[in-house]
Amino acid sequence: MPNTWYHSSVERKFLTTNAAIEDKNFDVIIIGGGLTGASAALELAKNGINCAIIEAKKIGHGASGRNGGLVCSGYRHDQSWFEEKLGNQLAKDLWDISEAAKKHLVSILSEYNIDADYQSGLAFCAHNQKMFDYLINDKMHLETKYNYQKLEIIDKANCPNELSTNAYFGAIIDNGAGKINPLKLLYGIAQSVLKYGAKIFENTKANSVSYIGGKISINTNNGDFTAKEVLFCGDGYLGGINPKIEAKVMPISSFVITTEKLDFDILPNIAGAMDTKFVVNYFHKTHDNRLLFGGGEKYTPKWPKDIKNFVRNNLLKIYPQLENVKIDYAWGGSLGITSTRLPFVAEVEKNIYTAAGYSGQGVLFSPFFGTILAKKLLGQKREFATLEKLPVPNFPGGQMLRFPFLTAAMSYYSILDKLP
Numbered sequence: 001m002p003n004t005w006y007h008s009s010v011e012r013k014f015l016t017t018n019a020a021i022e023d024k025n026f027d028v029i030i031i032g033g034g035l036t037g038a039s040a041a042l043e044l045a046k047n048g049i050n051c052a053i054i055e056a057k058k059i060g061h062g063a064s065g066r067n068g069g070l071v072c073s074g075y076r077h078d079q080s081w082f083e084e085k086l087g088n089q090l091a092k093d094l095w096d097i098s099e100a101a102k103k104h105l106v107s108i109l110s111e112y113n114i115d116a117d118y119q120s121g122l123a124f125c126a127h128n129q130k131m132f133d134y135l136i137n138d139k140m141h142l143e144t145k146y147n148y149q150k151l152e153i154i155d156k157a158n159c160p161n162e163l164s165t166n167a168y169f170g171a172i173i174d175n176g177a178g179k180i181n182p183l184k185l186l187y188g189i190a191q192s193v194l195k196y197g198a199k200i201f202e203n204t205k206a207n208s209v210s211y212i213g214g215k216i217s218i219n220t221n222n223g224d225f226t227a228k229e230v231l232f233c234g235d236g237y238l239g240g241i242n243p244k245i246e247a248k249v250m251p252i253s254s255f256v257i258t259t260e261k262l263d264f265d266i267l268p269n270i271a272g273a274m275d276t277k278f279v280v281n282y283f284h285k286t287h288d289n290r291l292l293f294g295g296g297e298k299y300t301p302k303w304p305k306d307i308k309n310f311v312r313n314n315l316l317k318i319y320p321q322l323e324n325v326k327i328d329y330a331w332g333g334s335l336g337i338t339s340t341r342l343p344f345v346a347e348v349e350k351n352i353y354t355a356a357g358y359s360g361q362g363v364l365f366s367p368f369f370g371t372i373l374a375k376k377l378l379g380q381k382r383e384f385a386t387l388e389k390l391p392v393p394n395f396p397g398g399q400m401l402r403f404p405f406l407t408a409a410m411s412y413y414s415i416l417d418k419l420p
C-alpha cells in the first residue's frame with residue numbers, strides 16, 4: 001500500500017474476490033480499480049450487468065487513493081475558452097456535465113451512505129494581480145452567462161484572515177466546490193460494488209487485450225478473462241497496454257505532504273484551496289486538522305529523492321509559520337493529462353471504451369465519468385456523446401519523443417510562474 005495519510009487512516013471494510021475462481025467470463029471487464037473503474041462497476045452492477053474490476057495492485061493504489069481531494073468546478077479551461085473554441089452550445093453542455101458531476105458526487109454519498117468528509121468552500125488564490133483580475137472577470141462571466149451564483153471575492157487585505165497567508169493577491173471562494181477524502185469515497189463505492197454482486201480481482205494485472213471469436217480476451221497474471229465489452233480505467237497508471245489511449249493520455253507526477261495535527265485552524269472558514277500557478281499548489285484541511293498540501297510536479301518518471309522537502313519548500317513559501325511543524329506523510333502519484341487538458345472519453349476500439357486524462361480535475365470527474373461509461377453500455381448515450389466531441393489530439397513526438405517534448409513544454413510554462 002502507498003504510504004499516504006489516506007491509507008494510514010482510512011479503514012477498509014471489504015474483502016475482494018478470490019482470483020482462483022473458475023468462471024472468468026463476464027459481460028464487462030473494467031481494468032483499473034480507481035474512482036473511474038469502481039463507479040463504472042457500481043452503475044453496471046446496480047443494473048444487473050455481470051461485471052468485474054481487475055486491478056493490478058489494490059483498490060485505491062492509483063491517483064484515487066493519493067490525490068489532494070479537491071473537488072473543483074468546471075474544467076482546466078474556463079467557459080469563455082470553450083465558447084470561443086467549441087461554440088456556445090457545446091460550452092453550455094460541458095458546463096452542465098460538470099455541474100451534474102457535483103450533484104452525482106453528493107448523491108452517491110447519501111445513496112450508499114458513504115462518509116467521506118465532504119466539505120464545500122474552495123478558494124482559488126491569485127498568485128499575481130493579473131490572475132486576480134482574471135478570476136474576477138471569470139466570476140462575472142459565470143454569474144451572467146451560466147447563472148452560477150456561488151462565488152465570493154476575498155480581497156488581498158482579507159486573505160490573511162481567510163487563508164492564514166499573505167502570499168496571494170486575492171481569491172475567489174467557490175461554495176459549489178470543496179474537498180473530500182477520496183480513499184473513503186473509493187472504499188465506499190467498492191463496498192457497494194461487491195454488495196451488488198460484481199467481482200473485484202486485486203493483484204490482477206491486465207497484460208494484453210485481444211479479440212477472440214467475437215469476444216474480448218484479457219490476459220492477466222491470474223489467467224485469461226473474457227468479456228463482451230471492456231472499460232480501460234487505468235488513467236496515469238495504464239503503462240503500455242493500449243497505445244491508442246497512451247498516445248493521448250500521458251502520466252505526470254504530483255506530490256503531497258501532510259502535516260502533524262495543528263493546534264490552530266489554518267483555514268477557518270473554507271475547506272481547501274488551490275492557486276493559479278501553472279505548477280499548482282493545492283491544499284485542504286483534513287477532518288483531524290492537518291494541512292494536506294500538494295505542490296511540485298515532475299514530467300519524467302524519475303521522482304525526487306526527498307519528496308518531503310521537495311513539497312515542503314513550496315509549503316513554506318505560502319505558510320512560513322509552519323517552519324517548525326512536523327511533516328507526518330509524504331508521497332507522490334501519477335495522473336493522466338492530455339495535450340488540450342480536456343478529458344479523453346471515447347470508444348477506442350470496437351466495444352472497448354475509456355475515460356481518462358482528467359488533467360487534475362479527476363476527483364470531480366472520475367466518479368461521474370465512470371458512471372457515464374457504464375450508462376453508454378446501458379444504452380444511455382447523451383453525456384458520452386457530448387464528451388466524445390472534446391478535441392484530444394495525440395501528444396506530439398510519437399512513442400519515442402513524447403516524454404522529452406512534454407518535459408520541455410511543461411518546464412517552459414513552470415518558468416512563467418516565477419514571473420511577477
Ligand SMILES: Cc1cc2nc3c(=O)[nH]c(=O)nc-3n(C[C@H](O)[C@H](O)[C@H](O)COP(=O)(O)OP(=O)(O)OC[C@H]3O[C@@H](n4cnc5c(N)ncnc54)[C@H](O)[C@@H]3O)c2cc1C
Binds near residue numbers: 037067
Ligand atoms: C498527487 C495527486 C494529487 C491530485 N490531486 C487532485 C485534486 O486535488 N483534485 C482533482 O480533481 N484531481 C486530483 N488528482 C487527479 C485525480 O486523482 C485523478 O484524475 C483520478 O483519481 C483518476 O482516477 P482513475 O480511477 O481514473 O485512475 P486511478 O485512480 O489512477 O486508478 C487507476 C488504476 O488502474 C490500475 N491499473 C492500471 N493499469 C492496469 C492494468 N493493466 N491492469 C489492472 N489494473 C491496472 C492502477 O493500478 C490504478 O489503481 C491528483 C492526482 C495525484 C496523483
